[in-house]
Amino acid sequence: MRLLPLVLALSLAAATASGVPTVLRTVTDVPTAVSSSSDALFCDSWRLSVETANAGPWRAIPARCADFVGDYMEGPRYASDSAVAAADSLAFASGAMAAAGAGAAKPAWVFDIDETLLTNAPYYAVNGWGSQEFNETSFDEWVDAAKAPALPSSLKLYNELQQLGFHVILLTGRSEFQRNSTEANLLFAGYKSWEKLILRQPSDIGKTAVLYKSERRAAMEAEGFKILGNSGDQWSDLLGTPMATRSFKLPNPMYFIS
């Protein structure tokens, strides 16, 4: 789409006389079948489809993309993508806090935990990067060990938001029985304090993440919090009513939760 554009800005160079090209270029043609693309090209496009939610629900990464996902997670791209998401978040947060002023509602920021504050990359590195069947037993052992590192850009953002005066609320799909190990892991990773840590209660079992998390956001608003920002690696962390003023999607090419 085009028109009423906000594309004004830098004006680095003068436009050509008319600005209309005289020689038409054609768009690089699409592979006849997507599956005939190289793995690198296909897997990068698959990753974008996941991050934009185009892919819809999915149960495992494509078999041909296991090496790609590993390289992405362990190389500079995951760190860079996460850092830009954090920079976007902070840019919004500063302005939003200034605009909110000393109003009645308590300005809040909601964070998911896994693949948002903490990274489970060390677990997935030895479990096929999302290509293997999910093993709840071994993942629960990993959670119990409480050794997941912080996603560095999220820890930095977290501290910056607290300095700005945000009430930080943690809303996770982990269950209440994992509260102790979750708190221990957050402290281990460098997260020092939070307004509240909300975990799934027995009555939440079987609810989608969208429903469970939306219900909890509604409860926060009823308690007088104004949810200005929300950070999560799944769209199910972010969508549903009520939504935060702005939502920030962190990268996660390893798994999908509805």
Add this chain to the structure above:
Amino acid sequence: MRLLPLVLALSLAAATASGVPTVLRTVTDVPTAVSSSSDALFCDSWRLSVETANAGPWRAIPARCADFVGDYMEGPRYASDSAVAAADSLAFASGAMAAAGAGAAKPAWVFDIDETLLTNAPYYAVNGWGSQEFNETSFDEWVDAAKAPALPSSLKLYNELQQLGFHVILLTGRSEFQRNSTEANLLFAGYKSWEKLILRQPSDIGKTAVLYKSERRAAMEAEGFKILGNSGDQWSDLLGTPMATRSFKLPNPMYFIS
């Protein structure tokens, strides 16, 4: 987030004995300042932030990313990303049409036009790929010329959806005075027929795209269409009430429209 995972699937290899890693790896550290990254790394992360809407409103591509955006648009990545979006769309469409059956509502698919059905890459190639100030005069001349090529994967999807029995409705931010050139361009690019082509009326001037397009989707539903799918390159093509059952974000790193 983690738990109640849908990550079951391929089970390519047996899990390690416990599945829990004994040696903890650390996540690649984030650049101290995002701006100190290489252009390639930064611009790719910036592009992801645009595609996920993390970036929020923006007025021009970062100056350092003009070459990156040009390479992306003219190389295989734009074609590949578009093709995967189309494949996602078709996968959903087939199932949705089967599920809808011969019900009362007319199954519809809404398409945006610019950077969705048609590509303006030939125009932006000689206008700085989004780094220059938007020139409404020269862009309107380009629209009048009616020579924008089809985005190949969208043309293929379009024909497939019509064969499946979808009512295809075109909803564009272009204005009513551009109807003739828009129809001529669509035909030139290979789009043969559509249920309706909706352009901005004088009463729509000044409305955001989200408002204008949501109003038109509501009108479609009142007319008995069930909007199963919606394809657009801007989140403002897709968000707002009512939304399609599934929305598909096509790539566009060149400009933003609110």
